[in-house]
Amino acid sequence: MGIHTEPCGLHCIKMNHIGVVRGGKVILEDINIHIHCGKLNVIIGKNGAGKSTLVKAMLGEIPHTGEIVFTNQENGQVQSLHIGYVPQSINIDKNTPTSVYDLIAGFSSRVPVFLKKSRREYEKIREQLSYFQVEHLIDEQVSNLSGGELQRVLLSLATIQEPDLLILDEPASGIDQNGMAKFYRTIYDYKNNHDLAIILISHDLEYVAEYADEVILLDTRILKDGPPAKVFESEEFRSVFGSVRYPLEQEGAK
């Protein structure tokens, strides 16, 4: 199968025959995805369709069959793939003593955050946060952030090392309608200004219709893929989501 678009950049990521079997049960089977940089690829599907498992397989967290290859088309060389990841949720309780600086520096710095704040790291993180307009939150306790603020902080964390592929696992859950529109706008802008590909798992079909370049309908295997209009009007889409229509006219505008 594989998504077919004009090559947009010099990099591409190919996932060939990805399969996952857990506890004797087939969760993913023969997944083939071809991703170009500069594209927003959205994976949709029902609960239990294997969306999160696919993400975990991509991250190398669970064993899978098949391969993921990242090539530079300029010289045809295979490179190692840097993945940025925004999880669905993080394990921060109401009183977890972790500031935004601690959260990000813990992942990106070797200086132990329990011992001291590194000035250099602090400046770097503030600059990164400013890209998502949340630099004022750097000393705030993570547990005090609103859903939208936390998403922006997690985006800053995921993109601080300039990944080739950004994976977002239902990042907008727990955000209100207004915040959601803002979030998709942010992702869209980021994509247009950076050399990377994005894979987004989402339930928000109207935003998917508006912003996605490619849609992948998943249910253990890939049922349908292609531009939103093609997928949303397909028989396969109807069999999963029923006959819902989404405004697809924006698609032509892009």
Place this chain on the structure above:
Amino acid sequence: MIYELLESVLPFSWVQYDFMKQAFLAILLITPLFGILGTMIVNHKMAFFSDALGHSALTGVAVGVLFGIPDTNLSMLIFAVLFALALNQIKGRNLMATDTVISVFSSFSIAVGLVILAQGGNFSKYSSLLVGDILSITPREILYLVLLLIGTFIFWILCSNQLNSISINRSLAASRGIRVKLIENLFAVCIAVIVMLSIKWVGILIINALLILPAASARNISENMREYHFFSILFSLFSGIVGLIISYYVNTATGPTIVIIASVIFFATYFYSRHGK
């Protein structure tokens, strides 16, 4: 030399007793250790895990007795490390809730330990393990504690960032190249070693309280990792020293006295955080 220094610095009558000086030094070493370790045990929601690990000491001793190993400390240590790694392994399979898995293993290992040690009605010989006795510590053992503290500190400098990242989100940590399983296993072994090497003085029944309470209290009032570690170590040291002194004057068991003080600190910080913020 250190003893003379203690005598000249501390204006208390108890300083003249060697066992009190040794206990005092031991507390200066053990409590910061527990304060540091506790922060990540609480972050990783491993309170139950460390509790089970403490209980496994009994089984470790029993296994040593059964196989005629002269130094039961060794069998205790080996058993606890294996026990910790096995628990981690099974936890990772996600077959059932973690607390259930831990409970099953913990109950089984305690039962085995008790059956072996209580054979012929001899259990009283081992009952000191349950409560512990800090006053019985020897200078050589204090030296071991120094090494342990240094080792833990180095481990913390190298791994605490990764440990904290894993506690926040495992997949996220894995995506950043952190070797999640390796670090988790190292941490479990680290807890196992420290718990086993200090259980003789602290006691199975209360060792977990000393691991959890200072960190839990520190969480009540800390906003970042630096405050968290600072307060956890401070509360741990404070409860240890004050507990030791009070237990000397009031003639109570030292371990439980320390736990009572640590608990009071927990409630104080809890109410402070509810009304202070």
